[in-house]
Amino acid sequence: MSEEDYVASDLAAIRESIADAFGDDGWEPDDSMSRAAWRAAQIEVTDPDSLLASQPFSGTHSIIDMTGVSATSAPHMVAPVPVEELDELFGTRRPAATTVAEAIENSALTGLERWRGRYVIGYDGDVPHAIYFVGYSGD
Template sequence: MGASGWSYSVAYQPDVAAALEQLRQDAYNRGAYYREEPDPLYALTEDEFRARLDPADDDSGINECLLDEWRAAQRRPKPIDPDTLFAAQPHSGTHSIIDMAKGVSAKPALFTVSPLTDEQTLEFFKTRTPAPDQVVEWMKTFDPFSIRERWQGVYVVSYLDGHPEQIHFSGFSGD
């Protein structure tokens, strides 16, 4: 499938981590994420699943690998919130801000959002206090891969009349 880009803007609040968590919950509540189709094989009992395996593959280890994968799928949580949804889809992710499950970090790290450096903010906006419309326009053409890897996000605080106005989140995630 490949990664998907996402971006969100919310009213400013001093606690960026709380803003991120609220966005993750909002995306979950709205169903604004990729959801894997359930594999019907995972609904089988272990005996039923074993009965479907090819005995010719017993010596090669293929059946044991398939059984290990089936068991791992059985241990995944049933999604009831953003964190359990993220845990239930470890290979594909959700292609949304929900994938930023480890919160906010000072520097780029997997499954987190981190701020632009002062140098990046000046480079992209020619000011350290960009206006909301500047950031929104930037996010439309921004290539996160230029400063972040897949499964990482960035956030920017925008300003109006010298006061923080919004927090903008953007990134690419999912497989």
């Protein structure tokens, strides 16, 4: 299907949906999202970057949607769990890896917002052992 055919079909479906829900008042939707969706569908997925590029509106619903690391919570970023929360949850700022894994399994790490991730470093004694990621990518 060509880009023009896809856009025409998508816009017709949008118009019909809006008319069914609110009546037909002649409103014309912008075609930019339809064009971006068609172009994204043309991307050959070969690696994490191309997968992310092929999902401009819905994301991949995976860690791939997190595009960087931030000192504090920010959209599409992973940030460390705040030290106050580490103190409250684990009683230490260097929790054992097994304790972090249990907290994740028991959903003890809360306060997560959509399109944001957090991480906790789990320790084996005084040695960093693993990095644990939690978060919500998408719905």
